[in-house]
Amino acid sequence: MAQVTLNAVRKVYPNGAEALEPSTFTIPDGELCVLVGPSGCGKSTMLRMVAGLEDITEGEVSIGDRVVNDIDPADRNIAMVFQNYALYPHMTVARNMGYGLKNRGMDRGQIAAKVREAAEMLNLTEFLDRRPSQLSGGQRQRVAMGRAIVREPDLFLFDEPLSNLDAKLRNQMRIEIRALQRRLGTTAMYVTHDQVEAMTMADRIIVLSNGHIEQIGTPNEIYEHPASTFVASFMGAPPMNLLDAEAGQGRVTLPGGEVVPQAGVNGHTGAIKVGIRPEDVAPSAQGDLSFNVDIIEELGAQRLLHGKMAGQDFSVAVPKDQEAATGEMRLALKANAVHLFDADQGRRLG
Amino acid sequence: MKRAAFGHIGFPILLLLPQLVIIAIFFYWPAAYAVQSSFYAQDMFGFTSTFVGAENYTRLIDSTNYINALNFTVIFTVLVTFFSLGIALLLAVKADKVIRGAKTYRTLLMWVYAIAPPVAGLIGVMLFDQSRGNITQLLAFFGYEYRLGVNYWDTASAMIVVSVWKQIPVNFIFFLSGLQAIPQSVREAAMIDNRSGTSRFWDITFPLLAPTGFFLLIINITYSLFDTFGIIDTIVKGEPGNNPLTLVYRVYVDGFRGGDLGGSSAQSVVLMVLVLILTIVQFRFLERRIHYT
Numbered sequence: 001m002a003q004v005t006l007n008a009v010r011k012v013y014p015n016g017a018e019a020l021e022p023s024t025f026t027i028p029d030g031e032l033c034v035l036v037g038p039s040g041c042g043k044s045t046m047l048r049m050v051a052g053l054e055d056i057t058e059g060e061v062s063i064g065d066r067v068v069n070d071i072d073p074a075d076r077n078i079a080m081v082f083q084n085y086a087l088y089p090h091m092t093v094a095r096n097m098g099y100g101l102k103n104r105g106m107d108r109g110q111i112a113a114k115v116r117e118a119a120e121m122l123n124l125t126e127f128l129d130r131r132p133s134q135l136s137g138g139q140r141q142r143v144a145m146g147r148a149i150v151r152e153p154d155l156f157l158f159d160e161p162l163s164n165l166d167a168k169l170r171n172q173m174r175i176e177i178r179a180l181q182r183r184l185g186t187t188a189m190y191v192t193h194d195q196v197e198a199m200t201m202a203d204r205i206i207v208l209s210n211g212h213i214e215q216i217g218t219p220n221e222i223y224e225h226p227a228s229t230f231v232a233s234f235m236g237a238p239p240m241n242l243l244d245a246e247a248g249q250g251r252v253t254l255p256g257g258e259v260v261p262q263a264g265v266n267g268h269t270g271a272i273k274v275g276i277r278p279e280d281v282a283p284s285a286q287g288d289l290s291f292n293v294d295i296i297e298e299l300g301a302q303r304l305l306h307g308k309m310a311g312q313d314f315s316v317a318v319p320k321d322q323e324a325a326t327g328e329m330r331l332a333l334k335a336n337a338v339h340l341f342d343a344d345q346g347r348r349l350g
Numbered sequence: 351m352k353r354a355a356f357g358h359i360g361f362p363i364l365l366l367l368p369q370l371v372i373i374a375i376f377f378y379w380p381a382a383y384a385v386q387s388s389f390y391a392q393d394m395f396g397f398t399s400t401f402v403g404a405e406n407y408t409r410l411i412d413s414t415n416y417i418n419a420l421n422f423t424v425i426f427t428v429l430v431t432f433f434s435l436g437i438a439l440l441l442a443v444k445a446d447k448v449i450r451g452a453k454t455y456r457t458l459l460m461w462v463y464a465i466a467p468p469v470a471g472l473i474g475v476m477l478f479d480q481s482r483g484n485i486t487q488l489l490a491f492f493g494y495e496y497r498l499g500v501n502y503w504d505t506a507s508a509m510i511v512v513s514v515w516k517q518i519p520v521n522f523i524f525f526l527s528g529l530q531a532i533p534q535s536v537r538e539a540a541m542i543d544n545r546s547g548t549s550r551f552w553d554i555t556f557p558l559l560a561p562t563g564f565f566l567l568i569i570n571i572t573y574s575l576f577d578t579f580g581i582i583d584t585i586v587k588g589e590p591g592n593n594p595l596t597l598v599y600r601v602y603v604d605g606f607r608g609g610d611l612g613g614s615s616a617q618s619v620v621l622m623v624l625v626l627i628l629t630i631v632q633f634r635f636l637e638r639r640i641h642y643t
Contacts, residue, residue, distance in 0.1 A: 053538050073538075074545035086535035090557040099553070100543035147539075 002064030002154040002187055003029045009059035011045050019045045021212040022059060032181050032188045036198040037208035043191045044159060050189060051080050051157050063154055079148035080157040084164060085140045087132040094128040097146045118146040138169045156188035174201060195235050207231050229346035232275045232339060238304060240275045241314045247272040254310035261288050262338040271343035278317040280337035287330035291316065296324055388615035406616035423596045426510060427574040433514045434570055438521030446529045463519035471584025474512035499593060506594040509585055513578045521566050528562035564636060597621050
């Protein structure tokens with residue numbers, strides 16, 4: 001068990017491209033920390049540097065109270081689960097799981113016991129003598145998990161472990177991984193591009209974009225107080241609506257003259273971005289904002305109304321029991337619905 | 351397998367016919383002819399032939415020359431196969447790790463492949479030449495008198511060295527592509543599981559290369575047995591004398607130089623049976639241990 005600390009860790013590739021700007025954060029012992037961001041944002045690079053599969057250009061990575069920069073991956077006491085499982089195709093499930101232990105010089109009886117224990121935990125007992133090619137995708141993913149568990153590592157590293165599974169299995173494995181990590185109490189870093197995975201699994205989320213950290217926080221903090229327009233639009237489905245507006249005379253005005261309620265501008269003037277989540281507005285005859293519905297998307301549990309507000313794209317989520325029709329309607333804001341961002345940098349205001 | 355919808359059995363046969371005709375003309379017919387003529391003795395000019403039963407075969411078993419050639423062929427094949435596979439694997443593993451200038455390295459290593467066997471033999475002859483050969487001179491410097499074409503094992507080593515050298519590029523290309531087909535993530539998983547690079551190679555990389563290795567083993571044995579003809583011919587210059595000969599080269603020497611077509615045919619039949627047994631053994635016992643993924 002250990003906490004993980006990155007101290008001004010930076011990655012520059014030999015061709016000069018900076019994959020990761022100097023990043024500093026600590027993951028407390030036993031937490032599951034999700035690194036999330038679009039492809040190419042540097043999240044996998046960060047994970048691979050912690051694993052020791054990628055050189056660290058600058059900065060220090062510590063696992064526990066040990067700086068691991070110059071320590072071989074095999075000696076960092078970590079376990080990694082890969083996207084395509086990375087099982088050894090010529091070994092049985094049991095040997096796949098026991099390989100790391102064998103190389104640590106553990107005796108056969110002890111290895112067999114640990115493998116059996118992990119296999120029971122993951123419902124793999126009947127497959128121990130099979131080869132990976134004889135297993136389904138979900139079973140292979142479990143074997144990869146088993147291989148990680150038997151090592152009893154200080155740190156689990158997950159590199160998009162669920163991306164190769166179908167949607168139903170993914171939901172199920174998501175819960176299993178989360179439950180398992182809780183039960184074992186092992187610190188974990190989990191890379192994904194799927195914001196739903198990030199929101200549902202994480203104790204703490206690190207949102208990355210273009211090689212820098214946009215925000216670090218609990219799922220709730222990230223959702224309620226996105227630090228930038230990037231985080232606002234990346235986290236949450238459907239994404240937050242972002243509208244161009246003007247601040248002045250202590251209020252925020254949409255193009256066309258409608259005033260956005262709840263918006264305190266703190267003396268900010270000029271161009272501004274207004275963020276409103278689709279689920280934070282509701283149709284109401286006395287609403288302050290006008291909205292023109294073009295398309296209605298049925299999602300079963302709710303409906304999404306897509307259309308225009310003040311000439312800009314806007315979406316509204318309404319519960320399934322609420323009737324909706326295309327055309328003009330008025331919207332009322334729920335409490336604390338308005339987020340304001342700087343128009344140039346996209347940073348949160350206030 | 352899905353059954354194709356052919357209305358009549360004649361059509362698929364028609365499609366297969368060119369291939370079958372080629373195999374029949376260039377393989378089955380000469381093979382059958384060899385079997386037939388191995389039971390006959392022909393006169394010097396090939397006008398008459400007499401049925402002699404198994405005499406051509408019994409003559410082979412009694413011939414010390416033939417047994418010597420058989421022994422040498424076994425040694426030659428084992429050494430050439432072992433070294434050409436081993437060295438190529440080593441080069442491929444090293445080249446696979448090179449990141450900068452990888453293409454140049456690879457091209458240089460494959461270059462030898464483009465050289466025709468007789469030319470390779472000629473280069474070998476020049477290197478090992480009695481008076482001017484660089485290797486001869488090098489060995490002389492260390493006090494060893496190297497005599498190509500005179501000393502049996504000196505000649506044999508030249509044959510082996512040149513044959514190995516000629517075969518390395520082919521093996522190298524296959525091993526390299528085999529290595530590159532191993533998923534990066536599997537190697538990385540192994541790096542986390544095992545600190546020692548050497549033991550990772552034998553535990554993970556080598557077994558995953560096994561299908562490539564098995565294929566190359568068969569190719570290399572066939573190469574050593576048959577395709578080294580050009581190299582051997584250049585080195586012994588058609589003058590067998592006391593020189594080491596492989597079975598294939600003896601078939602040629604006895605049949606076309608010695609005019610003993612019957613004996614030569616008997617030798618080819620023996621060779622054919624040997625290769626058949628070898629292939630069966632390989633597929634029966636070795637391939638079982640290999641896992642194609």
